[in-house]
Structure formats: C-alpha cells, structure tokens
Amino acid sequence: MVFTSTTAADFDTIFSTLLERGKMDIEHVTAIVGGIIKEIRSEQNTALKRHIAKFDQWTPEKDEELKIDAEAMAQAYTLLEPELKSALHLAYDRIKAYHEKQLPKSWFDTESNGTILGQKVTPVDRAGLYIPGGKAAYPSSLLMNVIPAQVAGVEEIVVCTPTPENEPNALLLAACHLCGVTEVYKVGGASAIAAMAYGTETIPKVDVITGPGNIFVATAKKLVFGDVNIDMIAGPSEIGVLADASANANHIAIDLLSQAEHDEMASSILITPSAELAEQVNLEIEAWLQKLPREQIARKSIVERGAIIVARDMAEAVALMNEVAPEHLEVSTDNPFELLASIKHAGAIFLGHYTPEAIGDYVAGPNHTLPTGGTARFYSPLGVENFLKKSSVIAFSRAAINEIGEACALIAHTEGLTAHEQSVRVRMGSAE
Amino acid sequence: MVFTSTTAADFDTIFSTLLERGKMDIEHVTAIVGGIIKEIRSEQNTALKRHIAKFDQWTPEKDEELKIDAEAMAQAYTLLEPELKSALHLAYDRIKAYHEKQLPKSWFDTESNGTILGQKVTPVDRAGLYIPGGKAAYPSSLLMNVIPAQVAGVEEIVVCTPTPENEPNALLLAACHLCGVTEVYKVGGASAIAAMAYGTETIPKVDVITGPGNIFVATAKKLVFGDVNIDMIAGPSEIGVLADASANANHIAIDLLSQAEHDEMASSILITPSAELAEQVNLEIEAWLQKLPREQIARKSIVERGAIIVARDMAEAVALMNEVAPEHLEVSTDNPFELLASIKHAGAIFLGHYTPEAIGDYVAGPNHTLPTGGTARFYSPLGVENFLKKSSVIAFSRAAINEIGEACALIAHTEGLTAHEQSVRVRMGSAE
Numbered sequence: 001m002v003f004t005s006t007t008a009a010d011f012d013t014i015f016s017t018l019l020e021r022g023k024m025d026i027e028h029v030t031a032i033v034g035g036i037i038k039e040i041r042s043e044q045n046t047a048l049k050r051h052i053a054k055f056d057q058w059t060p061e062k063d064e065e066l067k068i069d070a071e072a073m074a075q076a077y078t079l080l081e082p083e084l085k086s087a088l089h090l091a092y093d094r095i096k097a098y099h100e101k102q103l104p105k106s107w108f109d110t111e112s113n114g115t116i117l118g119q120k121v122t123p124v125d126r127a128g129l130y131i132p133g134g135k136a137a138y139p140s141s142l143l144m145n146v147i148p149a150q151v152a153g154v155e156e157i158v159v160c161t162p163t164p165e166n167e168p169n170a171l172l173l174a175a176c177h178l179c180g181v182t183e184v185y186k187v188g189g190a191s192a193i194a195a196m197a198y199g200t201e202t203i204p205k206v207d208v209i210t211g212p213g214n215i216f217v218a219t220a221k222k223l224v225f226g227d228v229n230i231d232m233i234a235g236p237s238e239i240g241v242l243a244d245a246s247a248n249a250n251h252i253a254i255d256l257l258s259q260a261e262h263d264e265m266a267s268s269i270l271i272t273p274s275a276e277l278a279e280q281v282n283l284e285i286e287a288w289l290q291k292l293p294r295e296q297i298a299r300k301s302i303v304e305r306g307a308i309i310v311a312r313d314m315a316e317a318v319a320l321m322n323e324v325a326p327e328h329l330e331v332s333t334d335n336p337f338e339l340l341a342s343i344k345h346a347g348a349i350f351l352g353h354y355t356p357e358a359i360g361d362y363v364a365g366p367n368h369t370l371p372t373g374g375t376a377r378f379y380s381p382l383g384v385e386n387f388l389k390k391s392s393v394i395a396f397s398r399a400a401i402n403e404i405g406e407a408c409a410l411i412a413h414t415e416g417l418t419a420h421e422q423s424v425r426v427r428m429g430s431a432e
Numbered sequence: 433m434v435f436t437s438t439t440a441a442d443f444d445t446i447f448s449t450l451l452e453r454g455k456m457d458i459e460h461v462t463a464i465v466g467g468i469i470k471e472i473r474s475e476q477n478t479a480l481k482r483h484i485a486k487f488d489q490w491t492p493e494k495d496e497e498l499k500i501d502a503e504a505m506a507q508a509y510t511l512l513e514p515e516l517k518s519a520l521h522l523a524y525d526r527i528k529a530y531h532e533k534q535l536p537k538s539w540f541d542t543e544s545n546g547t548i549l550g551q552k553v554t555p556v557d558r559a560g561l562y563i564p565g566g567k568a569a570y571p572s573s574l575l576m577n578v579i580p581a582q583v584a585g586v587e588e589i590v591v592c593t594p595t596p597e598n599e600p601n602a603l604l605l606a607a608c609h610l611c612g613v614t615e616v617y618k619v620g621g622a623s624a625i626a627a628m629a630y631g632t633e634t635i636p637k638v639d640v641i642t643g644p645g646n647i648f649v650a651t652a653k654k655l656v657f658g659d660v661n662i663d664m665i666a667g668p669s670e671i672g673v674l675a676d677a678s679a680n681a682n683h684i685a686i687d688l689l690s691q692a693e694h695d696e697m698a699s700s701i702l703i704t705p706s707a708e709l710a711e712q713v714n715l716e717i718e719a720w721l722q723k724l725p726r727e728q729i730a731r732k733s734i735v736e737r738g739a740i741i742v743a744r745d746m747a748e749a750v751a752l753m754n755e756v757a758p759e760h761l762e763v764s765t766d767n768p769f770e771l772l773a774s775i776k777h778a779g780a781i782f783l784g785h786y787t788p789e790a791i792g793d794y795v796a797g798p799n800h801t802l803p804t805g806g807t808a809r810f811y812s813p814l815g816v817e818n819f820l821k822k823s824s825v826i827a828f829s830r831a832a833i834n835e836i837g838e839a840c841a842l843i844a845h846t847e848g849l850t851a852h853e854q855s856v857r858v859r860m861g862s863a864e
Contacts, residue, residue, distance in 0.1 A: 366551075
C-alpha cells in the first residue's frame with residue numbers, strides 16, 4: 001500500500017507508477033490468441049470442441065450440445081429464491097429505464113432551398129456478448145450487456161460463456177431467462193470471441209462483441225476489432241475516491257475494499273486533503289480486511305496496488321484524480337456537485353456520502369462495464385450506442401446543387417478529382 | 433467489371449466475392465508496423481527523423497524542424513485563389529453547422545427519493561489527426577477531421593502529415609490556417625500514428641487518433657487501439673448505387689467513376705431493377721472513361737472491382753445493398769425517401785437525382801470519413817462523438833439507499849462479493 005502525500009519528495013515517481021496501473025501488456029499472449037483465432041476460422045465447430053475439451057474439461061459430441069437449452073434456463077429461473085428474483089427484476093427494470101434515456105434519435109434538418117441533411121440511427125443486426133463463466137459467473141454482467149443491446153433494438157443477441165465440466169451456472173441461466181435471451185453457447189475464452197467474430201456452423205457471425213474477460217478475451221477482442229466492432233479493451237477493476245474530512249472513514253475503507261476483493265490486480269486509490277481521514281481509512285481497511293471472506297485477494301490487491309494520497313487541497317486532489325482517470329470515482333464530500341464540473345475523466349462518478357460504488361454495480365441503472373486503466377480519458381461506459389451505428393443522410397434539391405455545386409466542383413478540381421467535379425457539373429443548370 | 437443479374441446461375445458466387453471486397457488483410461504488414469511503433473516508443477524523435485529520412489527523403493536536424501511554421505500556413509492561405517478560398521470557407525461553414533447538430537448534451541434525471549442519474553459528456557483532452565500527404569494531400573480531409581474535433585471542444589488538436597522532400601502541400605497549409613490549426617507536424621505513416629499514440633519529445637501524446645491513410649497507417653491504428661481510441665480501420669473507397677429506370681444513366685456512370693478514380697482498389701457497384709439502365713450505364717462508363725485524366729486508375733478499378741447487377745425488383749436490390757453495406761450509397765429514384773426505412777447499412781446515404789456522392793465529399797456538411805468494406809454494419813461516420821466520451825453520474829440519497837440497498841446487497845451477497853454487500857449495508861438505516 002502506498003501511503004504518501006503530494007508534498008513528499010518522491011511523490012512524482014510514486015504517482016507515475018500509479019498512472020501505469022492496469023496497463024494491459026497483451027503482447028505476450030498475442031501469438032497464442034492469434035493461433036486460436038486462426039483455428040476457429042478454419043475449423044469452426046471442430047476447433048471449438050477441441051478447445052472446450054482442453055479448457056473446460058468436457059467433450060461436446062454433437063453441435064447441438066454447444067447451445068444451452070431454453071428449458072434449462074426457464075427452470076433455473078423458476079428455482080430462484082423469491083427475494084433474489086425480485087432483486088434481479090428490480091435491477092433489470094432500473095438498468096433498462098436508465099439505458100432507454102440514452103437512446104439517440106435519427107434526426108434531420110432542412111434548408112430553404114429544399115436540402116435535407118440528417119443522420120439515421122440503426123441498430124446492428126447481431127450482437128455477441130461475452131460473459132465470463134464458472135465460479136466467477138456474474139448474473140449482473142449478463143444484465144449489463146444484454147439490456148443496452150435490447151434497448152438499442154438489436155434483433156439477434158448471442159451470448160457465449162465458458163461452462164467448465166458442462167455444468168452451467170444456475171444463476172446465469174436464470175438471468176438469461178429473466179432477460180429473455182435464448183441463444184446462449186457454452187463456449188469461452190478467445191475461441192468464443194473468434195466464433196462470434198467470424199461465425200461457425202452453430203454460432204452466428206455478429207457485428208459487435210461486448211463484455212468483460214481475462215487477458216485472452218481482451219486480446220482476442222483487439223485482434224478481431226475491425227472485422228467486428230468491440231466495446232473496449234478492459235483490464236482489472238479500480239476505484240478512485242475523492243473525500244474530505246466530512247467523509248466516513250469506515251465507509252471509504254469498505255468502498256476501497258469492494259474493488260480490492262474483485263481481483264489481486266485491482267487498484268484502490270484514495271486522494272484526500274484530510275491527513276486525518278487518510279490515517280483513519282488506513283486503519284479501517286485493516287479492520288475490515290479481517291472480516292472479509294475474500295481477505296486474501298483483497299489484501300494482496302491493497303498491499304500491492306492500493307494507495308492513499310494526502311493532497312494540499314481538494315483542487316489538487318481533483319487534478320490528480322483527472323490524471324488517474326479511474327474506472328469508478330467516488331466523491332465523498334458534503335456538496336459533491338460543486339466538484340462535478342472539474343471532473344474530466346472517470347468511467348462513472350458516484351456523488352455523495354450515500355452512493356457507494358457497489359450500488360452502480362447492480363441496481364442503480366447505469367452500466368457497470370466501464371473503461372479501466374486510465375482509458376476513461378477516451379472510452380465511455382458500455383451503453384446503447386455500442387449497439388447502434390449511424391448513416392449520414394443527404395438529399396440535395398436541384399436548387400441546392402445549383403447554389404453550391406460550383407464550390408464543390410472547384411474544390412474537386414483543385415484536388416485533381418475530375419470525375420468528382422463532373423458528377424456535380426452534369427447536374428448543374430439542368431433544364432427543368 | 434461484373435455485369436450480371438440476380439437470376440444468373442452463378443450469382444451467389446459472384447455476389448459473395450463482392451462482399452469480400454476491400455477486406456483489409458493487414459497481417460502481412462503487422463510485423464513491420466509493430467517494429468516501427470517499438471522504435472518510436474523507445475527512441476522517439478530520433479526514430480522519427482530516421483524514418484523521415486528514409487520515407488520522405490529529407491533529414492530534419494533539429495526537433496523544431498518537425499513542426500510546420502504558423503507563418504507558412506498563414507502565407508499559403510493568403511496566396512489562395514479568391515474563389516477557392518470562398519469555396520473552402522463555404523465548406524468549412526457547412527461542415528461546422530452540420531456537426532454542431534450532432535453535439536450530444538450531458539443529461540440527468542431525478543427520482544422522487546432524491547436520486548440523480550445521468551451522463552456527463554466531456555471532450556477528450558487531445559486529438560491527433562492523420563492527414564495523408566504529398567501529391568494526395570487533400571484539404572477536404574483536413575476540414576473533415578478538424579471540424580468535429582473543434583465542435584466537440586477538444587482543447588489541443590495535433591495534425592501529422594507526411595511531407596516528402598520537406599515541401600509542404602500549399603493547399604493543406606492554407607486549409608490548416610483556415611481551420612485555425614497550429615500544431616502541424618511533418619511526420620507520416622505508421623511513425624506518425626505511434627508518435628501521437630505514445631508521444632515524443634516534440635509531439636504530444638493524444639487520446640484519440642482519426643484520419644485516413646494507407647495500409648501501414650490503418651495497421652498502426654489497429655495496433656495502438658486500446659492505448660488511445662481510434663475512429664475506425666478504413667480501406668479503399670467505394671460506392672453503391674440503387675437506381676431505377678427514372679435515373680439518368682450518364683449521371684450514374686460518372687458517379688460510379690468518381691469512386692473509381694480515387695484508387696485502383698476502389699469498388700463501384702450499381703444494383704438496379706432496370707436492365708435497360710444497366711446497359712446504358714455500362715456504355716456511359718466507357719464514354720466517360722475516355723475523358724478522364726485519371727482514366728488509368730479509374731479503368732483498372734472499374735474493370736477489376738466494378739459491378740452492375742440487375743435485380744428482380746427494387747426490394748431485392750435494397751436487400752442486396754444492405755448486404756454490401758457500402759461506404760457511400762446513392763438512391764437514384766424519383767421518391768428516394770420511400771426506401772429510406774429499408775436501408776439498414778451504409779456510411780452515407782445520398783438521396784435523389786440531384787445528390788451526387790461528390791457533394792458529400794466537400795461541401796454538403798456531413799463527414800466524408802466513412803466506414804468501408806462492409807463495416808458500415810457496425811461503424812458510424814466520423815463525427816463529434818469520436819472526440820467525446822461519457823461518464824455515468826450517480827447520486828443516491830439516504831432515502832434511496834434505504835429503498836433499494838437491500839436488493840443490491842442481496843445480489844452482491846449471491847455473487848460472493850461481501851465487501852460490495854457491506855459497502856451498501858453500512859449506509860443503510862443510518863441515523864438522521
């Protein structure tokens with residue numbers, strides 16, 4: 001754990017190291033993943049089955065075995081505890097309501113000469129969602145990926161999830177039924193990404209692939225990018241907390257640990273102008289750690305990748321946090337909205353003392369798939385837009401081409417593109 | 433040139449080949465480009481200068497020589513022919529007006545318990561625009577990349593363009609001055625992409641890289657994706673035309689050639705239910721070809737990658753064109769809007785007899801940087817959104833966490849994430 005202050009002599013060096021957190025070095029797995037993708041492209045299901053036998057310890061014989069039966073999903077849903085069922089429905093409804101507010105509309109505008117310019121918004125035909133599997137199968141990941149695709153209006157939604165020993169995770173099955181997803185394949189890792197990017201005898205080729213995954217999945221997504229679109233290349237989870245003396249140290253400590261318990265590679269960073277809060281949080285972290293079932297993971301993450309930084313003032317804290325550009329950013333002050341304008345880079349911003357990051361993981365509504373490792377500088381949260389694309393719409397009238405055609409023809413001529421020029425000129429001055 | 437009909441026995445085979453047009457096989461240059469990127473990352477300006485000496489035939493000695501002088505840009509602007517200057521200003525104003533209409537707003541919504549949910553839209557800090565150089569330096573490419581970044585509110589815009597023999601293209605310089613761009617570097621190819629992605633002593637590291645380029649540039653963009661964002665991976669230009677008997681064959685022919693003259697690898701595809709129009713366009717293409725200064729390029733493109741397909745009816749033509757998903761799509765019918773709903777995949781849609789594709793390349797307003805090779809299935813035109821990113825905003829009240837905290841804690845518990853659960857529970861039931 002780094003515990004330092006911005007006045008420390010070695011602060012710049014320490015902070016630079018923090019900024020490098022979670023940088024994904026995918027180079028060492030690129031050759032392996034490239035090989036897997038080639039196998040899937042050339043051998044399709046045959047290669048898929050071979051990879052399943054190798055990584056998931058079961059051997060599908062028929063192609064149909066790759067798909068999870070709708071009946072099994074319905075049954076898993078029926079067997080859900082009533083309270084959990086209600087909680088998942090609440091999550092579904094709130095996530096859906098939030099994403100519906102994101103939906104952009106097609107638009108157009110007209111000019112007095114009759115010109116119409118606009119943008120047509122269209123969903124992609126097919127989306128492929130990757131959901132990690134086995135013990136770490138999270139129904140919340142399914143909801144967070146399926147709902148934006150559904151709200152976007154995607155007609156065909158395909159889910160791939162690894163299924164070790166051919167034993168599907170019951171919670172994930174139930175969540176599939178709850179979401180109304182029917183095309184779920186027991187395929188994981190880079191093979192699943194390749195199968196969805198290029199298609200096999202059983203798994204349809206999709207247009208967009210989203211969803212979390214390990215470094216093999218992330219690398220596969222990067223390699224197929226361009227042949228399909230992807231949401232982002234994501235690394236380990238992380239949280240940044242901006243807090244002042246008004247914050248509850250006990251709450252901040254458990255919030256930092258809620259990222260740390262995900263993954264030994266997760267990062268938790270508190271920046272505060274209050275030296276006293278910094279000290280208290282440090283103590284509370286230790287107290288909480290001893291109570292956590294996932295203590296071992298959380299402790300390793302905190303020790304190796306946790307940081308508490310005392311800043312000169314909140315302005316400095318905010319400036320540093322903008323450099324961190326964290327996936328999750330909590331602002332734990334009495335009036336957090338006064339800082340909102342100065343926060344430039346963060347995947348999701350959690351404002352105030354009653355907004356723990358975990359509320360955004362499940363039920364608040366916004367997506368929990370967020371840019372990590374400082375990529376919030378340029379990536380957005382997963383959303384409806386990831387499943388849409390736009391087409392420019394241009395309709396010129398005869399009057400319009402006569403009005404501005406000459407300027408167009410002149411630039412085309414200057415660029416030496418005569419056919420461009422002529423395609424405009426032949427339409428100018430046309431007789432009525 | 434393919435001249436066929438959908439009733440031909442071998443149509444499916446022919447059409448499948450068309451769908452594979454412009455697929456970028458970047459694998460064979462990946463190793464070369466990967467090496468270039470490594471050199472720039474480790475040696476920065478030293479490597480840049482070496483690459484310039486090799487590819488652009490001049491040797492910068494000082495770092496300052498990499499940057500184009502603002503004075504040179506102002507002077508080039510002054511020397512523009514007045515008519516061309518007006519034409520470029522018209523283009524600038526129209527492109528800006530169109531892109532301003534794209535600008536999304538930050539938004540929020542409130543719930544009766546005090547919860548606030550929303551999205552904050554923020555421009556990226558720095559954008560890097562790649563503009564191909566030398567003889568093929570197009571001022572229109574500069575406008576189409578700079579303006580969306582400016583409208584998005586990007587504070588620092590960096591332009592890289594190769595400058596063979598250290599002789600900047602006067603038109604490009606003039607366009608830079610017109611757009612108010614000041615940071616222009618004489619660096620091209622994969623080196624320029626790497627320099628903008630990772631920074632050098634002279635060129636700042638950016639957050640987003642956009643702009644056209646050859647296969648080395650496209651490959652470099654793919655390789656740096658994840659460390660920065662990019663617009664898309666684009667290949668050769670292409671046009672699809674849907675036309676019926678009401679279309680003017682002479683106009684359609686020159687429109688097809690306006691793509692063909694770009695590049696021997698460009699594709700021009702007409703699909704029409706009118707066998708007569710198909711025949712006439714075929715004849716008109718030959719007549720036009722003989723008049724074009726760029727005949728050689730256009731002829732090779734048309735012969736090797738052109739296609740005229742006679743469909744059974746317009747519905748079939750539209751369905752086929754959706755499979756093509758062309759970069760540019762012209763709809764040349766009397767009432768083109770009646771087809772708009774059925775057009776799903778195209779970068780830009782040009783409606784009616786008076787909307788040649790070239791009008792969209794220069795002055796109409798929409799961006800001319802568009803997805804190619806069928807990637808209109810999932811990519812959008814370059815636009816303001818490429819220079820923005822979003823942050824989710826979540827502010828829960830005490831009442832809200834008490835209302836839905838239990839559902840959140842239950843799902844977290846079920847997923848085995850105790851710290852998540854506790855971070856919610858510690859805030860529930862808090863005393864006023």
